[in-house]
Amino acid sequence: MTQLSQAKAGIITDAMVEVAKQENVTPEYIRDEVAAGRVVIPANIKHTSLVPAGIGAKLKTKINVNLGTSGDCEDISMEMKKVQKAIEMGADAIMDLSSVGDTIAFRRDLIEISPAMIGTVPIYDAVIHYRKPLGVITAKEWMDVVRLHAEEGVDFMTIHCGLNKNTAEKIKNRHRLTNIVSRGGSIIFAWMEMTGNENPFYENFDELLDICYEYDVTLSLGDACRPGSIADATDAVQIEELINLGELTLRAREKGVQVMIEGPGHMPLDQIAANMKIQETLCHGAPFYVLGPLVTDIAPGYDHITSAIGGAVAAASGAAFLCYVTPAEHLRLPDEKDMEEGIIASKIAAHAADIAKKIPGAVDRDHAMSSARKRLDWEEMFSLAIDPHKPRRYREESVPAKEDTCTMCGNFCAVRNTNRILDGEIVSIFEE
Amino acid sequence: MTQLSQAKAGIITDAMVEVAKQENVTPEYIRDEVAAGRVVIPANIKHTSLVPAGIGAKLKTKINVNLGTSGDCEDISMEMKKVQKAIEMGADAIMDLSSVGDTIAFRRDLIEISPAMIGTVPIYDAVIHYRKPLGVITAKEWMDVVRLHAEEGVDFMTIHCGLNKNTAEKIKNRHRLTNIVSRGGSIIFAWMEMTGNENPFYENFDELLDICYEYDVTLSLGDACRPGSIADATDAVQIEELINLGELTLRAREKGVQVMIEGPGHMPLDQIAANMKIQETLCHGAPFYVLGPLVTDIAPGYDHITSAIGGAVAAASGAAFLCYVTPAEHLRLPDEKDMEEGIIASKIAAHAADIAKKIPGAVDRDHAMSSARKRLDWEEMFSLAIDPHKPRRYREESVPAKEDTCTMCGNFCAVRNTNRILDGEIVSIFEE
Secondary structure (H helix, E strand, O other), X not given: OOHHHHHHOOOOOHHHHHHHHHHOOOHHHHHHHHHHOOEEOOOOOOOOOOOOOOEEOXXXXXXXXXXXXXXXXXXXXXXHHHHHHHHHOOOOEEEEOOOOOOHHHHHHHHHHHOOOEEEEOHHHHHHHHHOOOHHHOOHHHHHHHHHHHHHHOOOEEEEOXXXXXXXXXXXXXXXXXXXXXXXXHHHHHHHHHHHOOOOHHHHOHHHHHHHHHHHOOEEEEOOOOOOOOHHHOOOHHHHHHHHHHHHHHXXXXXXXXXXXXXXXXXXXXXXXXXXXXXXXXXXXXXXXXXXXXXXXXXXXXXHHHHHHHHHHHHHHOOOOEEEOOOOOOOOOOOOHHHHHHHHHHHHHHHHHHHHHXXXXXXXXXXXXXXXXXXXXXXXXXXXXXXXXXXXXXXXXXXXXXXXXXXXXOHHHOXXXXXXXXXXXOOOOOOOO | OOHHHHHHOOOOOHHHHHHHHHHOOOHHHHHHHHHHOOEEOOOOOOOOOOOOOOEEOOOOOEEEEEEOOEOOEOOHXXXXXXXXXXXXXXXXXXXXXXXXXXXXXXXXXXXXXXXXXXXXXXXXXXXXXXXXXXXXXXXXXXXXXXXXXXXXXXXXXXXXXXXXXXXXXXXXXXXXXXXXXXXXXXXXXXXXXXXXXXXXXXXXXXXXXXXXXXXXOEEEEOOOOOOOOHHXXXXXHHHHHHHHHHHHHHHHHHOOOOEEEEEOOEXXXXXXXHHXXXXXXXXXXXXXXXXXXXXXXXXXXXXXXXXXXXXXXXXXXXXXXXXXXXXXXXXXXXXXXXXXXXXXXXXXXXXXXXXXXXXXXXXXXXXXXXHHHHOOOHHHHHHHOOOOHHHXXXXXXXXXXXXXXXXXXXXXXXXXXXXXXXXXXXXXXXXX
């Protein structure tokens, strides 16, 4: 039985108890939210190293880290080093997007050690697995790779079911500036065009659900048609796919399979809140997992920032799960440093949203930080920082003459001077 | 006559013509907005190297770069190097916050070369100028430094007029977590407490206006009580100061002096839009110049990101002018690299807001970028990027096997594969 089917049967699982503890709510609340489909707990029954976590708009915003090999970067040991780093930095989920090499061995090692939930995109792996041209992969073969990943213990899988023949026709009308930018979506689109067949995951959705049910794999319904540019945001193609995903959501829930929905993409800031609301209604409250949104197209090298802006607003408006974006987006496979910057930017976005959403306890660390600031207690500030290392390094590189100031203000330090005046002392500033 | 008094008299100045050209609107529109106080054109009659620019919620969002010496970092040549870099990177304004050394010479050089508007905080400079303890500086001496800066050609000045004895009492009640974090605000507060006098700029506001009128200095009414922590955001102290600033705004306009209002600070994401609206009503549409807002307290080392999130939302909700924040915020005087990162982050925030606000032409560069992306034209992508250097370096450090892909996706490139399918070609992906 899955978390969803048990929740619907009124059962509180160990995973629900764990999630309730993490979120400072009752297990009953988590059970009811899982039963309603507003919270998912991606927890494959084979993933024994997992510490289960919940994803839902009313819970703490979670972040995902993408990693894995690519054709030009086959270094598996580097990717495993990234895994360790991502876990150490508090990633809630890791998606293995490997598309070359011994992907089975990498996934096995990953699932064996990761307390964070693991996601994959079986479509990528099928291409590697069968080692044959795309056009001759069969519908059954696509599905067999999903089964393989499920058996291995993958907690959630991105499946691009929403792009069907109708939507593909719209893409071919070429009204979009950037057509399809989803890797999995483009593969399925290419396969559909080359074979003339319907999307195999859309056509055989019930079979997909059976596999997911057996291992309690959470479906992450992929947005093959996510906008890849500001120009394409919130267009008919995107919304039509969302309608499709909403219908599939109900079918999955009916069968006891947990579902979340993947989302944009590139999007102007003023469209984000509306998109979160539309997703909520069309997809019946299923948790929204967004990639970005990137609020401008013109900042390659800084897309961790463009997506921190969009991600914070998205999460504050209802998104539950942020896929990190690194400075390498649009440019190259991220290296370890890129990954670190991406994780921190998305943790900032998630936390800013949690404060805005008044998630219980979220703001406590901010209050502790500001209390330390008022006391000019640098060690406590470092320990409370999202990244404790960089602030320490910054201060060490630029040592002030007076320990209770920094080189920005020196004697002009507003905090120090206000403290003194409030304590009845004299403030001189000049040659103090 | 000032830009404002001329606008009120129906005159279109050369500066208004220039601003209209930059903003793709008519000179008449700019004149009317200046007359209404919704647009300011900070342009001291003595600043002859200036290319005038307008600041207003309906114009392109402008960004300011802070620089200048501090007690621990007296290197004037480094600060002049930063000036050159800031201008090269397209800063709309530079605030010289120098608080040590030969500040007069530095300002003279700065004003001589800068096409960007120049702002200062005379309160800092007074402490340096008179070389005597804070408590014995006289009300007249404070005002004389304002006159000095005006004569030198400073375009706008931050004056902390809103903190009067009433507000100071509220600070002393200690209901705030972080009291006063404004450098200028804390100095005036200290001076008021030590001398028992009223805020000299509040008390002698008419004299201040006479100086500003003579040289057409735009008043940037400082937020001495801006919240320095999430805990203090939108509290009574902050809003009471804003009410004071709104009253002073009307007095300034009456005398033909241009005014903008400075704003937060640290602020939860969900409070930002409301703050922009409150400022608009209380301050009668005067342009809002915000420092951040920083949407969490816990990210020292990354406050360029916390403030890009807040700044984008603020500008999309009505702020006109963003003060950049660097990764060094709360930690040290920014170095050149910090400054660059701060400028880029705030340019991203400003541009994201301009797209959201539908500023004429703002989105064109995004469309051009995405068109280049679809064509996989890397050189054009670099040339259109906010920072053309970093993306090129990223790509050069990680060279793909195929020129029309990158190392993120290689043969899996969604753009390349979708282009091919739409052109009727075959896509193989595996060992292509």
